[in-house]
Amino acid sequence: MTAAGMAREWWRGAAIYQIYPRSFQDTNGDGVGDLLGIVQRLPYVAALGVDAVWVSPFFISPMKDFGYDVADYCDVDPLFGSLADFDALVQTAHALGLKVMIDLVLSHTSDQHPWFRESRASRDNPRADWYVWADPRPDGTPPNNWLSIFGGPAWQWDTRRCQYYLHNFLTSQPDLNFHCPEVQEALLDVARFWLERGVDGFRLDTINFYVHDRALRDNPPLPPEERNDLTAPAVNPYNHQRHVYDKNRPETLAFLRRLRAVLDRYGAAALGEVGDAQRGLEILGEYTSGGDKVQMCYAFEFLSKTPLTAPWVARVLSRLAAAAPDGWACWAFSNHDVPRHVTRWGLSPAAARGHLALMAALRGSICLYQGEELGLPEAELAFEDLRDPYGIEFWPEFKGRDGCRTPMVWQAGTLNAGFSSGLTWLPIPSEHMRLAVDVQDHAPEAMLHHYRRVLAFRRAHPALLAGNLTGLRAEGDVLSFLRETPGERLFCAINLGDGGAEVRPPEGAWAPVGAEINSAAPGPDGVVRLGPWQPCFLVAA
Numbered sequence: 001m002t003a004a005g006m007a008r009e010w011w012r013g014a015a016i017y018q019i020y021p022r023s024f025q026d027t028n029g030d031g032v033g034d035l036l037g038i039v040q041r042l043p044y045v046a047a048l049g050v051d052a053v054w055v056s057p058f059f060i061s062p063m064k065d066f067g068y069d070v071a072d073y074c075d076v077d078p079l080f081g082s083l084a085d086f087d088a089l090v091q092t093a094h095a096l097g098l099k100v101m102i103d104l105v106l107s108h109t110s111d112q113h114p115w116f117r118e119s120r121a122s123r124d125n126p127r128a129d130w131y132v133w134a135d136p137r138p139d140g141t142p143p144n145n146w147l148s149i150f151g152g153p154a155w156q157w158d159t160r161r162c163q164y165y166l167h168n169f170l171t172s173q174p175d176l177n178f179h180c181p182e183v184q185e186a187l188l189d190v191a192r193f194w195l196e197r198g199v200d201g202f203r204l205d206t207i208n209f210y211v212h213d214r215a216l217r218d219n220p221p222l223p224p225e226e227r228n229d230l231t232a233p234a235v236n237p238y239n240h241q242r243h244v245y246d247k248n249r250p251e252t253l254a255f256l257r258r259l260r261a262v263l264d265r266y267g268a269a270a271l272g273e274v275g276d277a278q279r280g281l282e283i284l285g286e287y288t289s290g291g292d293k294v295q296m297c298y299a300f301e302f303l304s305k306t307p308l309t310a311p312w313v314a315r316v317l318s319r320l321a322a323a324a325p326d327g328w329a330c331w332a333f334s335n336h337d338v339p340r341h342v343t344r345w346g347l348s349p350a351a352a353r354g355h356l357a358l359m360a361a362l363r364g365s366i367c368l369y370q371g372e373e374l375g376l377p378e379a380e381l382a383f384e385d386l387r388d389p390y391g392i393e394f395w396p397e398f399k400g401r402d403g404c405r406t407p408m409v410w411q412a413g414t415l416n417a418g419f420s421s422g423l424t425w426l427p428i429p430s431e432h433m434r435l436a437v438d439v440q441d442h443a444p445e446a447m448l449h450h451y452r453r454v455l456a457f458r459r460a461h462p463a464l465l466a467g468n469l470t471g472l473r474a475e476g477d478v479l480s481f482l483r484e485t486p487g488e489r490l491f492c493a494i495n496l497g498d499g500g501a502e503v504r505p506p507e508g509a510w511a512p513v514g515a516e517i518n519s520a521a522p523g524p525d526g527v528v529r530l531g532p533w534q535p536c537f538l539v540a541a
Helices: 003-008 035-048 083-095 114-119 181-196 252-266 280-288 310-323 349-361 389-394 437-441 447-459 462-466
Strands: 015-019 052-055 072-076 099-104 155-158 163-166 201-204 269-273 296-298 330-332 365-369 468-475 478-485 488-495 501-503 510-513 528-530 535-540
Touching (some): 015 447, 035 052, 072 083, 280 310, 296 330, 310 468, 310 478, 349 447, 349 478, 349 535, 437 447, 462 488
Parallel strands (some): 099 201, 201 269, 330 365
Antiparallel strands (some): 478 488, 510 535
């Protein structure tokens, strides 16, 4: 691809750094991070070598789900600052060469949103059908068997309309009715509002939840042998259904085409979150194919508890290639909804380095979650410290999402690790202090510097950013494949085990690259001998 083409498709192969505003940097001493805190720390983010930031919700909200329950899509919650602060964030990011993506939660709003307040007032007001309303069954029970991810039925009784409304998440998060044309247009206007303010794209929350089945048909049961915990914890009965009617509807594609038309007018991009345990990769393929829907999606295979063995990764990549031959994935190992991956997979520092090398080599874009570049483990919190309603509902078998949302640690030995001068909204674990940014900045072999080196290496190789992936093989603990563009051919191999291993590259002349990230080189016999968790990168001579 030409340089001009890469500039137009800045998202292809981009490294995106997710910022959870509540926990990044507090500037006013209230214990909660804010937009000016992000502005303050953007030079640190740019120095990592990423291409974009994804900022989790900062809109006006009652914060029942910490911003994922939006009460006003077009304003900043005072907790985080003001629209002027957001404009400063965009200006500062752009000056540092960073794109800005913001989190749009379009599938549902807060029950405090003016749209819902009007909708629930009567059955015949102008917004009466902006949400999903249904009459009860003759016996007064909900209209079907759909379940909420946060526990219990996905229907809540409303005494004003004497009807049920749909909520796939909390009862205070009613679902918008995408079958209503006015709803779609209102949401496209929201996108236009932020694009006019200079954002470069959106992360689209729960993208496959947008549209529901008009006939409200019951979901069929899912056999026990097909259940997994990719979308919801194993203790949640949500996993007992095949979710074919409450989400994943084909009508979603038409809306995504409308959204893409808006994005293209601004040169912007969208990253969709596909929350589905059964068809995540296939939906990723559907939503990113053809160049007329969203540019990128991520599924949950690498956000699950399943360790990244060579056979498992090869299986996922093969399934993705079949489902999305012209689609584009975005890979993440951690985010604000799952336990941090070094804890989830029990990774040693060497293993964490090997996993980053794998991520950097995969075809697709990548997302890094704040603090993973420090090697932060999941925080262990007491029940009384929990703020997440999901964790409170399913404690102790599922501890919720607070353990990955604790504040960033900037300076060891200072109050609240430099995050805030006040009482922090979640406690900061003592074990995080020794991994603070200022400690690692002065240690060349620290995880932080390894992330910087790997990201620089990835950016230096066009084949890693946008090349094809072929020759996929899993032999023992070693995963290997080729990445290739018209101007560069790379052989990539990663030992995903804690013992030594060997791999022989394909025939041809190869030159080793990546010594600075511990890439192994072939011996005199042409065989590459890999240490535990060690990668190998070779470029065709």
